[in-house]
Amino acid sequence: MSSPRRIVIAPDSFKGTATAPEVVAALAAGLGDGVEIIRMPMADGGEGTLEAIAQTVQGARRTPVKVTGPASFPVDAEWVWLPPTDDAPQGTGVVELASTSGIELLTGGLRPWQASTLGFGQAIAKALDHGVSRLVLGIGSSASTDGGVGMLTALGARFTDEFDMAVAPGAEGLSDIRKVDLARLRALPDAGAQVLTDVTNPLLGARGAAAVFGAQKGLTDPAPVDAALANLVERMHAAQGEAASGARDADPDEPGAGAAGGAGYGLLAWGALLTNGAERVAELIGLREAIAGADLVITGEGSFDGQSAAGKVPSHVAASAREVGVPVALVAGRIADDADTSAFAGAASLTDLAGSSDAAIADPARWLTVAARALVS
The missing domain is CATH 3.90.1510.10 (Glycerate kinase, domain 2)
Incomplete structure (x- = not known):
């Protein structure tokens, strides 16, 4: 993946671990200087x-x-x-x-x-x-x-x-x-x-x-x-x-x-x-318009599994990015073995990066930052 200049960060919360704004902040911290970051915390009607x-x-x-x-x-x-x-x-x-x-x-x-x-x-x-x-x-x-x-x-x-x-x-x-x-x-x-x-x-x-x-x-x-x-x-x-x-x-x-x-x-x-x-939250916050001018979109949720394609935040963000030809990357606390990540240009699991789910949960901000660096390196 070539170095992006404008990145939209649009994740759901990592339930019980980090709110969507906290996830956005941690991911942004890992992207370094020289990048325009558009912060768009997402949700699907639940907490956050x-x-x-x-x-x-x-x-x-x-x-x-x-x-x-x-x-x-x-x-x-x-x-x-x-x-x-x-x-x-x-x-x-x-x-x-x-x-x-x-x-x-x-x-x-x-x-x-x-x-x-x-x-x-x-x-x-x-x-x-x-x-x-x-x-x-x-x-x-x-x-x-x-x-x-x-x-x-x-x-x-x-x-x-x-x-x-x-x-x-x-x-x-x-x-x-x-x-x-x-x-x-x-x-x-x-x-x-x-x-x-x-x-x-x-x-x-x-x-x-x-x-x-x-x-x-x-x-x-x-x-x-x-x-x-x-x-x-x-x-x-x-x-x-x-x-x-x-x-x-x-x-x-x-x-x-x-x-x-x-x-x-x-x-x-x-x-x-x-x-x-x-879909409605994305419409209210203007996600589609923000994505249209981006080089990369980063989305995510706490657990990405076989059910995540059924209307969850990452699947909706990926579909919106695909419509305008913008690559999208996934960050999740864990990515299940049965999960289909083919819609994403890159994917990072905090559990894999940290070595265990306990380690990832203990310091999510650290591993979100590491994940962002890995995705754009």
Whole structure:
């Protein structure tokens, strides 16, 4: 590879090890002098989405908000306001589930039955109060499997039991739902809500929210939660027609309905549209335009494996670079044996460079710097 003069650095976070901006900084440190570096931290809707957009979009403004976290304790979070555009004249509000109802917020252990998306909905409500024309909602890294009930509750819906009392938060209350009242559910903003996710699972069944993602949230038996989610669908179906404009009778089999413990389903029922997270983030930060004038693009993620081609950040960045004929290189914490790296002009594994995964995790900044030097040498 000839020495590049202009390099775009556009990685995802290395989850649990380094944020996307930290990865960018470490890679940039390894590129030396005489190189123009365009820093474009990326995300796919999960943890780090808010930060990537806030740091990259000109005029973005952070707005603090205190919400009820997934363990029912107050959490200091924020949403981001993006400047007006032709199709969103009052600006766009970006809200991230990870920083309001995310699994990383559970400092006292997992809460598979009690964790909820209430805080996520509270942050969305604050953005609506601000008067934004459009919402962009990242829904990765969820702590709960509540089908979006907590979120919808914060937006005005009521979920009650046989005694007309509000059901318990989280998965725990889903089987008790006997009535859903959507009469006071807030309307979508004028330009709608776009939901960022890389998950295409349905809500129910063997590929559903509980069966596939429940274990990582602490569920030992997904069957009761799957049945409880089915009860939610039945009650939501009966409630349609009472909601504010935009709400609809969501199909639990729609791809992405099972994302974020079923928050995807709740958002679909509200009337939001699910979209590929990496693709939409790239559009918001102007990645394609930056790549068009580059000599090299460097992207990456913590673990690059056989699933990484399915909508993950590196695959999207590589496709965008390929469209304009710019070579792209990959840096990952580890590169699995079954991973296809043929789309990349070069690839570097921190685990290989450091000699072990433990060594790479202990000092990721050092090995990211080494990786960058190796790729452009």
